[in-house]
Amino acid sequence: MKLRDIGEFGFINRIGKNCINNREKIITGIGDDAAVIPVDKDMLLLVTTDMLIENIHFKRESITGKELGHKSIAVNLSDIAAMGGIPENAFIAVGIPGNVDLDFLDGFYRGIKEICKRWKVNISGGDTTSSITDIVICVTVTGAVKKNEVLLRSGALPGDIIAVTGYLGDSGAGLRIILEKLPLKGNSEYLRNRHILPEPCLKEGRVLASSGFVTSMLDISDGLSSDIFRILEQSSCGARIFEEKIPLSVELVDYSKKKGKNPLEFALNGGEDYALLFTIKRDKVDELKSIYKREIGRDFFEIGEIAETEECKLISSSGREKQLKREGWDHFRK
């Protein structure tokens, strides 16, 4: 049997057994954006790790070293944001083939240092090694969150409102633009940069977590149509998502129109938007809206509601319902 027969998530389920050997030292392990580790009576430690491999996650010719450094850190900070946490320390392991220019590497570390400085994250360790042909990057970030503020994927309850912090689909369209080597101007450049330079929603995550009104949260890394199911499965519930409420940038809509594509396809299945997807106690939505607006200066977007059933339904503007299919990225099947 090969890996593609069981897929990435079948594989994760396969290995996820017998992983706990010291229950006192872990609260939530495999299966959330970051692991949650007890520290003291008030605080929790968060740990997350992400691997980026050349020609799988990026092409060297379509990203600068500095952009790659930024993105390597950003995707991990986004995981800390998704727990409501504050990032503290980053550990950077890199495998570097002999044909990499020192300029590219210097840029890579400049990108890392810039985003780490902005978010007050220390670069506290790592590993450097040679590799054969492809650059390999594995970043681990630790962070902290108060015990009574941590947001897991498992807290959604029927009736809760589902919301996201930002536009969806831009990154997926940006990836398409990169892969098709389309000229970078106007919308294309914006969309490309939304793929290459995601900014972690750390402030948003803190505001949402500290409000006490949010019941579950994650960051959209694989695509809404895939990631919503992570909340639904872990919270044992279903959802109704309203197509017309899914926030789309004018750039994405405009690009999609020109290309004869449906922008919703990008929004549902594109992945790597790194917006936060979260659920809110229904009677606290208005209060949270005003807190969020005051603190962040923008609105979040309500896109649906949690339902009792185990289905996830997508409802069109005309009121037609269809089952949302679990799509998004599977590393071992594509």
Next chain:
Amino acid sequence: MKLRDIGEFGFINRIGKNCINNREKIITGIGDDAAVIPVDKDMLLLVTTDMLIENIHFKRESITGKELGHKSIAVNLSDIAAMGGIPENAFIAVGIPGNVDLDFLDGFYRGIKEICKRWKVNISGGDTTSSITDIVICVTVTGAVKKNEVLLRSGALPGDIIAVTGYLGDSGAGLRIILEKLPLKGNSEYLRNRHILPEPCLKEGRVLASSGFVTSMLDISDGLSSDIFRILEQSSCGARIFEEKIPLSVELVDYSKKKGKNPLEFALNGGEDYALLFTIKRDKVDELKSIYKREIGRDFFEIGEIAETEECKLISSSGREKQLKREGWDHFRK
């Protein structure tokens, strides 16, 4: 300029600046076996990460999945041991090419789970992704150590005795045997297994750290001739190492004799022995010896002493002194 022009350690020095953006959240960052992070008034958090890349660190045809799983964890546990710590949580990121058998992967996770169970370490997260041709593994381990017991590389003082916990050079000879595809029997099999299946010196590390008599420690991953300098540089001192006191296994001596090699070459430059190298307050050596013997059931090996000069001298059995050259593995120069 290319990476090979500056070498691995030149590169690490190059990137090691402007890494601290939140001093309160880090005690010791880049440059020790593990990062040391404050937790509360008594305890410290340790974090270490190591990347293993196929055809750089291992060949798929000369290691089983289970052995690879063991080694991936063992090298990280060894870093926690080198700080005097107790490992708690492991995070396993893997990049898997399409041609890997599920059997190999199942073995890999069996190996991981076996060693994690033995050392009561949780498998608490990670990342799984596809890769193009080579298996990539990046393991991060967190651990704990009491503030007054943590052992850094920087505490050695002139007069201290230098010691190691086990035989040196076996692993280097084992690597040679693997690369030369020599038949595995008797000594060859023993040496091969010493390379493939290192066991972290966690108990030894705890006994040494909790004694209060040890002033600095690290684990020998690149070779004595390279790793001793990490203590000397960070402690601003020199050393005298007595050749005849370097502990060699009978298997290594026997193998070397047959191959017409000097076993000391393996012991000095071989790397990956994962024995602990440490320095002891001179007047506490006898007391530590008896504690260690009682707790571990074996002796450690005194191999030299810390000197005031900045040189590291290697002294032969006839009393002839020579400068120890800094050798051992440099990923970007070999």
